[in-house]
Amino acid sequence: MQRRNLYIEKHYNPAYHKAFIAYLRYGTAITVPYYVIKAASPEHYIWRTQEDNKVRLTHAANNGKVFAWDEPPATGHPGQERNCRCWAEPVMVIIEDLSKVEALIKMTDSKTWPEPPINGILTEGLASKIKPRNRKEKSLYDQYGGEWRPHIDRRHNTHWDYKASGRCSEWLNIPINNLPILKEGWQYVKNEMFSRVQRSNYASNSWR
Numbered sequence: 001m002q003r004r005n006l007y008i009e010k011h012y013n014p015a016y017h018k019a020f021i022a023y024l025r026y027g028t029a030i031t032v033p034y035y036v037i038k039a040a041s042p043e044h045y046i047w048r049t050q051e052d053n054k055v056r057l058t059h060a061a062n063n064g065k066v067f068a069w070d071e072p073p074a075t076g077h078p079g080q081e082r083n084c085r086c087w088a089e090p091v092m093v094i095i096e097d098l099s100k101v102e103a104l105i106k107m108t109d110s111k112t113w114p115e116p117p118i119n120g121i122l123t124e125g126l127a128s129k130i131k132p133r134n135r136k137e138k139s140l141y142d143q144y145g146g147e148w149r150p151h152i153d154r155r156h157n158t159h160w161d162y163k164a165s166g167r168c169s170e171w172l173n174i175p176i177n178n179l180p181i182l183k184e185g186w187q188y189v190k191n192e193m194f195s196r197v198q199r200s201n202y203a204s205n206s207w208r
Contacts, residue, residue, distance in 0.1 A: 044068050045088035047078055059086050066091060105150055105158070107137040114176055116140055116148045116160065128163070157183055 019030045047062040049055045055063075058075050063086075067073055078086035106112045110124045120143045127139040128147055140148040145165025151173070152158055159181055160174035173181045 044091045048089045049086045110138045
């Protein structure tokens with residue numbers, strides 16, 4: 001079975017322009033997002049050929065059609081037959097709520113994860129952290145021993161947790177699609193908590 005990843009892309013929302021014009025003219029509130037999220041279905045793909053005279057007739061008949069990864073056509077998936085140059089194009093769907101994309105990600109199945117931002121061979125294995133390992137969650141290990149895991153919770157945008165090989169290495173946060181690590185609103189909460197700690201430390205030091 002070919003590895004199938006969850007692709008996530010961020011696109012400008014054309015409806016935002018109309019909402020902005022209505023705001024300028026009539027003062028109506030803008031209720032549509034500036035960006036829309038497009039995600040590739042991990043279950044389906046579009047068969048694409050090179051569209052030249054070298055394409056097999058059976059593969060040319062599949063060109064432009066949608067197939068399911070779990071139900072391959074009689075020809076097999078693109079690229080499976082010898083010297084096949086066909087490829088699978090992700091089926092992109094617009095998802096306004098990123099949490100719906102996050103719901104597609106299963107920590108026990110790396111095939112549902114976004115594409116890691118690293119080239120080379122990636123090997124699936126159990127997570128190194130004790131609790132995720134007990135839950136049978138997976139990690140991807142690169143050829144240098146680095147560990148990659150998608151991070152999903154209500155405070156953060158989906159991003160990669162990465163840890164280089166070595167017992168003393170720290171976990172790093174790697175953004176996906178240049179989205180900030182913290183979701184909108186949670187950065188303010190974090191800054192406010194930090195400023196309160198600073199004020200508390202300053203007040204306690206001033207009494208000394």
